Amino acid sequence: MARSEWRGTRELIALALNILEEENPMTIRQLFYRLVSVGQLANNRGEYQRVSRVMTKARDDGRCSYAWIVDRSRPEYRPNVFEDPSEYASTVKRAYRKDYWAAQPNYCEVWTEKDAIIGSIEDVTNELGVTVRVGRGFLSTTKAHEIAARFDEIEKPITVFYLGDHDPSGRMIESDLAERVRGYGAVFAIQRLAIFAADIREFRLPPLRVKPTDSRAAGFLKKYSNRCVELDALPPKELRRRIRDAVHQLLDVDLWNKAIEIERVELASIVDTVSRWPRLEA
Numbered sequence: 001m002a003r004s005e006w007r008g009t010r011e012l013i014a015l016a017l018n019i020l021e022e023e024n025p026m027t028i029r030q031l032f033y034r035l036v037s038v039g040q041l042a043n044n045r046g047e048y049q050r051v052s053r054v055m056t057k058a059r060d061d062g063r064c065s066y067a068w069i070v071d072r073s074r075p076e077y078r079p080n081v082f083e084d085p086s087e088y089a090s091t092v093k094r095a096y097r098k099d100y101w102a103a104q105p106n107y108c109e110v111w112t113e114k115d116a117i118i119g120s121i122e123d124v125t126n127e128l129g130v131t132v133r134v135g136r137g138f139l140s141t142t143k144a145h146e147i148a149a150r151f152d153e154i155e156k157p158i159t160v161f162y163l164g165d166h167d168p169s170g171r172m173i174e175s176d177l178a179e180r181v182r183g184y185g186a187v188f189a190i191q192r193l194a195i196f197a198a199d200i201r202e203f204r205l206p207p208l209r210v211k212p213t214d215s216r217a218a219g220f221l222k223k224y225s226n227r228c229v230e231l232d233a234l235p236p237k238e239l240r241r242r243i244r245d246a247v248h249q250l251l252d253v254d255l256w257n258k259a260i261e262i263e264r265v266e267l268a269s270i271v272d273t274v275s276r277w278p279r280l281e282a
Contacts, residue, residue, distance in 0.1 A: 013058045015040055016051070023237045024068035025120050028052050031069070033233040036206040043206040070119025089274040096270055098263035100129045106250040107154050109133060110243060111190075113164035113173055113231060120236040121243060128247050135164075139177040148184030158188035161246050163239070166195045167208070167228035168216035193242045195231050197224050205233040 012035075019034050020026060026034075032041070032051045041047040058064035082088040101107055110125055112118070115134040125132050133147070151158055160178075164170040178190045200207050207227035210217050220228070 009054050009057075012040065012051075013054055013063060016055060017058070017064060020064065020068045023235055024065075025070045025123075026068070026236050027070055027116050027120060027232065028055060029116060029230075029232045030120060030236055031055070033206060033230070034235060037204045037233070037235075043208075072115055072118040072122075089277055092274055093267075093271050096263075096267050097129070098259055098266065100256055100259040100263075103255045103259060104156075104250070105252055105255075106157050106159065108159040108161060108247060108250055110161045110163065110193075111135060111177070112162075113137070113170055117163070117231060117236075117239070121240055124240045124243050128244070130243075130247060135173060135177060138173055139180055141180075144177070144180040145184050147181050148186040151181070151186040151188055158186075159250060160188055160190045161243065162190055162192045163194050163231055164192070165228070165230050166197055166199070166224075167230070168210060168214045168220035170195075170228075170231070171220060172216050191246065193246055194239055195229060195234050197227070199234055200227055200229050203233075203235060203238065205229045 015038070016031055016035065019031060019038075023034070028051060029048070032048045035041045035051060036043045036047075041051070055064060055069060059066050059069065082091065109131045110121070111133045112121075113135050115136060118132065118134065122132070139147075162174050164174050174190070174192060181188075199205060207229050210220060210226050210228050214220075
């Protein structure tokens, strides 16, 4: 029995590694949903916990890179401190990046219902210089007003790309936050990139049943069906592709490339200046 369990664990890890090699970085929940989608696991809490256990084992014994599995649900808040001026100088050289969007005719942001997926999309959003806002449910009055004030400073068309669950609450959150921010005078377009009812069939996602006790269920059932799905279930590779394609549609490529060239010149100047800073001997 123990040998059979060991073989099953080994096979599960091998399949998980194949998925991760293609789609990393992923959260454990995203990996779990992919394993459910390919028919390897049942969609239940026990199997989710099993994936968490075996992937801890795989990382600890060196079979899986720690960089392949991300967890951004527990943020750290550290002060900006430096050992000496030379360390600060190195940070300045690494940190400088021009705002490529300053000269663009459009402005965009990505809004997500969940912060758990940040680790699987941040490489793309960082590359594109796009702000990502995490809602964590319905938006507070303070945050809605802050966003509206920020948008009021931007004198160009604004597009928000939204990522959220396909369920009664997820759909309501999207419309509610748009309405609340617009209520403070902000003008912007909002476009959902994920997740859609059609994704359930196209990507063989594990659907959930709408809870009849959900006060928002009636409207959702009338417009869609009795099947819902979490954002985490969509393959991260597909999620990244949708973000990249959507943002690229707004870009003026010539202006973007020009900003990159200017950045190179400015960075060279910064590096030269920093290299001339006097160094104090201890």
